[in-house]
Amino acid sequence: MFNCFSGAIDAGLLDRRPFSFQHQLLGHPALSLDNLARVLPALPPDQVMYSQGLRDLSVNFDRAHIDHRNDLGLEETIETLRTCDSYIAVRNPEVHASFRPLFKELLADVEALMRQRGSGVKATEPMLWLFIASPNAVTPFHFDRYSNVLMQFRGSKEVAVFEPWNDEVIRPDEYEVYVAHAERRMEWRPEADRHAHKFDFRPGDALHIPFVGGHYVKNGPEDVSISLSFFFHSRDTLQLTRALKVNHVLRRRLAGLGLQPSPVGRSPLRDALKARLLYPMVRTAAAVGRRRG
Numbered sequence: 001m002f003n004c005f006s007g008a009i010d011a012g013l014l015d016r017r018p019f020s021f022q023h024q025l026l027g028h029p030a031l032s033l034d035n036l037a038r039v040l041p042a043l044p045p046d047q048v049m050y051s052q053g054l055r056d057l058s059v060n061f062d063r064a065h066i067d068h069r070n071d072l073g074l075e076e077t078i079e080t081l082r083t084c085d086s087y088i089a090v091r092n093p094e095v096h097a098s099f100r101p102l103f104k105e106l107l108a109d110v111e112a113l114m115r116q117r118g119s120g121v122k123a124t125e126p127m128l129w130l131f132i133a134s135p136n137a138v139t140p141f142h143f144d145r146y147s148n149v150l151m152q153f154r155g156s157k158e159v160a161v162f163e164p165w166n167d168e169v170i171r172p173d174e175y176e177v178y179v180a181h182a183e184r185r186m187e188w189r190p191e192a193d194r195h196a197h198k199f200d201f202r203p204g205d206a207l208h209i210p211f212v213g214g215h216y217v218k219n220g221p222e223d224v225s226i227s228l229s230f231f232f233h234s235r236d237t238l239q240l241t242r243a244l245k246v247n248h249v250l251r252r253r254l255a256g257l258g259l260q261p262s263p264v265g266r267s268p269l270r271d272a273l274k275a276r277l278l279y280p281m282v283r284t285a286a287a288v289g290r291r292r293g
Contacts, residue, residue, distance in 0.1 A: 002112065003105040005206060011116035015147055015210045015237060018161035018197050023151045023206040030098045031153045031226055036132065037078050039096045040088070047095075050077050050088040078132075081224045087137050090130035103128055106230045110149060120235030129229040137225070139217035141188040143170060145179055145241065146231035148209040152201050155225035159207060160196040162214040165265030169195055169214050172263035176248035179212070179241055188216075201227075211237040240264060242275035249281060 007022040029035055040048050050072075077086045094103035107126050114120050125146065131139070135155070143164075150159070162169045169192040177183060192214075199207055209215055219225045233241070243264045250261040264271055 002109045011113045014117040020207045047091045088132040094128045123232035126232045131227045133225045135221045137219045141216040143212045143214045147211045149230045150207045153226040155223040156220035157201045158218045159199045159201045164212045179244040180248040239275045242278040243271040246274040
């Protein structure tokens with residue numbers, strides 16, 4: 001049934017909680033170090049971000065390549081990854097010909113899962129992210145604006161994933177601000193770790209990280225880690241995205257009255273109603289702007 005995935009997969013858990021399964025892509029030529037050494041320098045520079053190996057879960061992951069430079073060139077970073085304590089994140093490697101067949105096969109599998117779940121038939125904004133890191137490197141605590149299927153190809157890691165909509169892990173306003181692309185304003189709270197689902201992640205393993213599910217990663221000590229994420233939106237996550245953007249606006253407007261909007265993720269009906277407000281709100285704001293202009 002699947003091109004890339006295998007094992008028991010409960011599609012009903014999609015975007016509800018994290019779950020692990022297996023992938024069938026070990027040995028794929030696109031993910032070999034030789035191919036990566038050719039592909040990464042050929043990609044546009046703004047798609048390849050690299051930094052020092054991170055150790056602190058509270059580091060701003062979006063700015064790591066700016067705030068924590070490793071003072072090496074990309075080629076030297078790739079050649080010395082086992083010892084140079086570095087982290088490479090690659091956005092949209094599927095623009096390179098060697099990744100396009102892999103991207104299409106993963107897209108077909110993800111859309112099959114979506115159909116089983118009843119959350120649509122076509123993935124929206126599908127994309128790959130590639131992560132290559134030295135032994136013991138850390139991916140700081142963060143969440144993404146998309147659903148995620150993470151696959152391991154080399155090395156090992158511990159992946160800690162949190163179910164979404166838990167206020168003890170991420171506050172409602174933190175979801176709203178980041179999804180609205182205003183900024184990432186989120187802090188790591190060590191006491192939240194008791195809510196984590198922790199996975200011993202090794203080559204051949206795959207893991208679903210739900211939409212806006214917080215997570216962090218600690219690489220193993222024995223080898224360079226290579227992993228690949230497939231990010232996407234389903235019909236359900238697009239609705240939640242719109243509801244979060246509406247809440248972001250409402251929270252700012254109600255603050256002066258001492259009021260707060262009800263959090264997203266509690267009521268599907270309420271979330272659907274909020275999602276429908278987004279485009280009328282955008283049109284109204286545009287009309288007001290034109291009149292002021």
